[in-house]
Amino acid sequence: MSVQKPSIPRGTRDFGPAVVARRNYIFGVIRRVFEKFGYAPLETPTLENLSVLTGKYGDEGDQLLFKVLNSGDFAKDVTADDLGADNRSKRLLPKVAEKGLRYDLTVPFARYVVMNRGTLTFPFKRYQIQPVWRADRPQRGRYREFYQCDADVVGTDSLLCEAEIVLMMSEVLTTLGLTDHTIKINHRRVLGAFYQALGGEGTETDLFVAIDKLDKIGREGVEKELAERNFSATAIERLFDLLGVEGSFEEKLERLLAGFVTAGVAPDNATADGYKGLQDLKRVLDYLRGFGFEKWDNLEFDVTLARGLSYYTGCIFEIKINNVNMGSVSGGGRYDNLTGAFGLPGVSGVGFSFGVDRLYDCLEELQLFPEAVATTTRCLLTNFDADSETAVLPVLRALREAGVASELFPEAGKLGKQFKYADAKGIPYVLIQGPEERAAGLFKLKTLASGEERTVSLADVLAELAQ
């Protein structure tokens, strides 16, 4: 037999009903918060031109782009010459593929802003909840197709936006029940001031990359790495003095400023990097106070936060769920040249992103999904025989008109099978009308979780099941 056993590509997933419902719950919470803060939805195509995508994510990113074969006779321009050389895939690529799958939501957003700059009103606040694709090696918790939930505002450098990002992060996590979290905030210019304070040894990139690894390789590891990259012992010592600054958000701001002054990199001068960074953070703090923000224990000025090699230029953010062993569930920051690659320089923006898969895993591990999320059908009407089937049709209609998701088992037959169906589908209520109940115009309503069964009228059923 040539019948195949079907499968799905590695790193992709089917989401069955229960999982979709839980994922939609998370999306719904995020979406409502984004909208409450004035962010409006944007959706961009799955397919983007490779000319838009290539070169935006570094060499590694280019490798991880999924490329789509041109339609029709895609190989018509390929010649034997193309196959002779090394690196034939690189030579063939531009001849056979001009489109790729969306790799993140940021580059398509920038592309959209540039293409629509004439009609958009700035500041432009958009959110975007869509899947992205990366040809990464699949492993536990890393998929080739996964959703991102981004919110960005471009066209203003007001630090109100940064403060509201903290509020949005806080509200999403609190609403989801993830109360034991830390929202970390830092500023790229503070890191820049560190570099200046070290005397400009090595390169700034090496410094950021090393700091970024502090969590993983510890102080000794970072010291070793910096030494190998030509940072002096004095510089490294000074770095850890600065990184070790302690106290409340405000105390850290003050102590770092003093440290910068000592290091000669932050005279009381608004153009100095470190001073500007600290001033920005102070302003964010003031906004949060103005909002009456209360969750100060969940907000940390983390001077070791670096966010890798990304394109951020101002405040940077990251969220850690403390009672789950898991990487950050959200991150973001301010950037100054998002649209430059598409010919529109000088557009400042700030944004952040939630990773839904990680949030999902946190909620599952902490058992935080509300029970009501798990199912769609609320009531199953049993099907005794042709007569009973006909008799309950108006009941089924009444339940649905009352907004109660309901179904009638489509075939008459053994009740055991029908209860098993309700159980497997997580349907909480089963409504039974046998010949006796029908004669009396009543029903048996069974609550599956408790096994409780009561004889009730249609009005009772509607009152109990309508939510």
Add this chain to the structure above:
Amino acid sequence: MSVQKPSIPRGTRDFGPAVVARRNYIFGVIRRVFEKFGYAPLETPTLENLSVLTGKYGDEGDQLLFKVLNSGDFAKDVTADDLGADNRSKRLLPKVAEKGLRYDLTVPFARYVVMNRGTLTFPFKRYQIQPVWRADRPQRGRYREFYQCDADVVGTDSLLCEAEIVLMMSEVLTTLGLTDHTIKINHRRVLGAFYQALGGEGTETDLFVAIDKLDKIGREGVEKELAERNFSATAIERLFDLLGVEGSFEEKLERLLAGFVTAGVAPDNATADGYKGLQDLKRVLDYLRGFGFEKWDNLEFDVTLARGLSYYTGCIFEIKINNVNMGSVSGGGRYDNLTGAFGLPGVSGVGFSFGVDRLYDCLEELQLFPEAVATTTRCLLTNFDADSETAVLPVLRALREAGVASELFPEAGKLGKQFKYADAKGIPYVLIQGPEERAAGLFKLKTLASGEERTVSLADVLAELAQ
């Protein structure tokens, strides 16, 4: 300058905030109806193995599949020999691509059912709202990426499902305000009986294809086509007698049965094709009566409905919006062997699908989108200066806590610019607190549509804006 002007691939679209909101409104109506009828959500990956997709949509479908290049050194197995022959793309394809983009929601659903048959409880009712991709030539109203909204139930042949499809179609259209619609229903076996009544001339496929064109080419065109395909004048005459049957749903059932008896293809015998088809339709009619269905004027037993060459075997459906010049916005039917290609024969199912782009165009043409759908932000707080900005932060918080999507213009400055922003974004209310109002603890609330401006307290604002 090497800066490129960005673009998106032909046949794809960006959806800006207003359009996303309107599309989500349609998706929401459809989703709520599906769920109310006990259908649970399923999501399958964008990428499917080409082994799953290929051969399921006919030769033309295989051509229209978007194929994704293998990651890494995709061309490593390509040889010069592959380029020598004609049809090199066909020879290269299996060497460079093993995945493709989802082409519809039906085949992935069948694949999912087969892969999970051990754990699924049948009947399995699922809905699926996801985009699909087809490398079709883009033209007005035809896109390369578009959404389908499918609901299917497999594992039962109960005609309750068909009746509920009519109810769901009716409820979705009525909820959207598309009241001037016709839900057409027919049965493949009725068409089969036509073929038998014609004496088995030509082929069944030729007959269905010709009938399917009746709308476009008219009776004469169909007659000509059938004659060319070896149907006799007598047979064609008999066909149009049957196609011409008139009356109510029930009258048509009776008259067709009489016609089949005359033609000798429907003795009162449940195994005869035509009789079975008419019996099924009668049962659907009885279910609808049992439900108290009232919209009989919107339901038509259309004996000319053929649904092309599709895999349907029982009832078939199609919806036409009568007051808009547009093809069908929904269609579906029963099939008997959806999962056969994946090694699971004999699974009967029935399903249907809404085309969101066409529904969108209908709603737009008839101006049926509710106004409230168009925007997300409900209230803009103006930003006078640093003091006023700080003063309204608690107000902004109070609005959001009351569930009112609100934003503060992020920069102090000219009110004109801020009003323009509200206007462009479709924000209905602007809340102003200048120094005078602040001193009095009051606000000016301006309704942009009417231009009306009132002095109000925070409590007034909350009462008016909370929904």
